[in-house]
Amino acid sequence: MKKSGTIALVGRPNVGKSTLMNALLGEHLSIVSPKAQTTRHRVMGVLSREPCQFIFVDTPGQADIQGKALNKLLDRTAVSAMADVDITLWLIDARQWTSIDEQVQQRLQRSKPGCLGIILTKVDQVKDKNSLLPLLGRLQQQMQADFLVPLSAKKSINLDGLFAELERHLPEGPWSYDEDTLTPHSAEFLVAEHVRQQLFLRLNQELPYATTVTIDRMVENEAGLEVHATIWVNRASHKGIVIGRQGQGLKAIGQSARERLQLLFDQAIELNLWVKVREGWADHEDGIQSFGYGATE
Ligand code: GDP
Numbered sequence: 001m002k003k004s005g006t007i008a009l010v011g012r013p014n015v016g017k018s019t020l021m022n023a024l025l026g027e028h029l030s031i032v033s034p035k036a037q038t039t040r041h042r043v044m045g046v047l048s049r050e051p052c053q054f055i056f057v058d059t060p061g062q063a064d065i066q067g068k069a070l071n072k073l074l075d076r077t078a079v080s081a082m083a084d085v086d087i088t089l090w091l092i093d094a095r096q097w098t099s100i101d102e103q104v105q106q107r108l109q110r111s112k113p114g115c116l117g118i119i120l121t122k123v124d125q126v127k128d129k130n131s132l133l134p135l136l137g138r139l140q141q142q143m144q145a146d147f148l149v150p151l152s153a154k155k156s157i158n159l160d161g162l163f164a165e166l167e168r169h170l171p172e173g174p175w176s177y178d179e180d181t182l183t184p185h186s187a188e189f190l191v192a193e194h195v196r197q198q199l200f201l202r203l204n205q206e207l208p209y210a211t212t213v214t215i216d217r218m219v220e221n222e223a224g225l226e227v228h229a230t231i232w233v234n235r236a237s238h239k240g241i242v243i244g245r246q247g248q249g250l251k252a253i254g255q256s257a258r259e260r261l262q263l264l265f266d267q268a269i270e271l272n273l274w275v276k277v278r279e280g281w282a283d284h285e286d287g288i289q290s291f292g293y294g295a296t297e
Contacts, residue, residue: 003170004053005086010108012100015091016121020153021045021056024162046177052167053175057085087169088113092139094120094132094150108143115169118145119162124152187265188215191227194261195273198253199231203241210234211242216274224268231275242275250275 009017025045047054090108092101108116118139120132132150140148147165151158192213199211210233217228231250233239243250250273258271 001172002051002053002174003167004055004173004175005170006055006057007087007089007166008057008085009089009091010104011091011119011121012098012104015093015101016153017091020089020091020119020121020151023153023156023159024054024056048175048177048179052170053177053179054166054170055176085113086171087115087117087166089117089119090143090145091119091121092135094123094126097135105139105143116143116145117147117149117162117165117169118143120148120150122152122154123150124155124157187225188218190264191215191218191229191257191261191271194257194264195229195231195253195271197260198257199242201256202249202253210238224270225265226270226272228272229274231273232278233275234278236277239275239277 009021011017025047045056047056088108090104118136120136123129123132126132129150136148136150139145146169149158149162149165151162153159192215195213196211199213203211212232213229214232215227215229217226219226231242231253233242241249242253244252254271254273258269261269261271
């Protein structure tokens with residue numbers, strides 16, 4: 001009998017959701033960076049291993065970080081991601097419990113997921129594993145989780161333990177995707193996400209939160225894939241920051257994104273980037289929706 005279902009990874013920013021999803025999928029489809037809140041979309045990855053098809057949903061951090069329109073939209077996406085999934089994995093950093101974890105816990109208690117697994121992440125960073133027992137005991141009592149798995153996505157510790165629990169709790173039913181589907185996302189989406197990841201890695205402070213990336217044109221020719229993309233910034237002054245001195249900043253962003261995309265697509269890529277200004281887009285929901293963030297991607 002086949003099994004299939006959706007699995008949401010929830011938890012505060014930086015807890016390790018993208019890293020875990022990548023480790024589970026074995027591919028770099030979602031976006032990882034040391035800065036908070038890089039996941040604006042519900043990034044999905046699909047893993048098919050007889051008899052199970054796991055459909056992963058990576059949600060944005062569930063924190064009211066600035067209360068601006070963008071954050072509110074992220075928050076709504078996170079809530080809706082929890083509402084319609086079969087298994088919710090709540091990630092907690094084994095090294096520290098914060099007030100944002102508390103907020104996520106309250107939200108989870110309100111939304112009452114059908115099946116809840118608590119994942120203690122980054123256990124490779126904890127010397128005395130017994131020190132985790134009181135926290136685990138308390139959470140288990142408060143949340144009545146269906147399972148509880150300590151693991152390290154980075155050091156591949158106990159990923160099998162998590163898979164065993166997922167297999168056990170996945171509902172029976174036909175598969176939704178072909179067995180070789182890795183992601184239902186378009187190539188355009190993946191290119192935009194990789195460019196955005198480089199912006200996050202290379203720009204400081206709040207600037208990256210006010211940028212977005214659109215794909216203008218993508219054509220396949222004999223040399224490989226030719227991509228034309230635009231980086232949208234909030235203010236004219238930000239344009240220069242992204243481009244950098246003598247264009248060095250933009251060049252570095254393009255080079256790194258291109259290298260990663262070549263690995264992902266397994267073909268040569270020519271990446272042409274432009275930077276354009278659209279004032280105040282991050283402050284208005286209309287602006288955000290017009291870039292596609294309101295869509296259920
Ligand atoms: P997200 O915001 O929840 O998606 O968090 P990320 O997956 O982007 O991870 C945030 C940071 O934690 C990154 O610097 C990761 O390399 C790091 N990280 C994630 N998982 C682990 C882990 O298991 N062990 C260690 N030591 N670091 C991790």
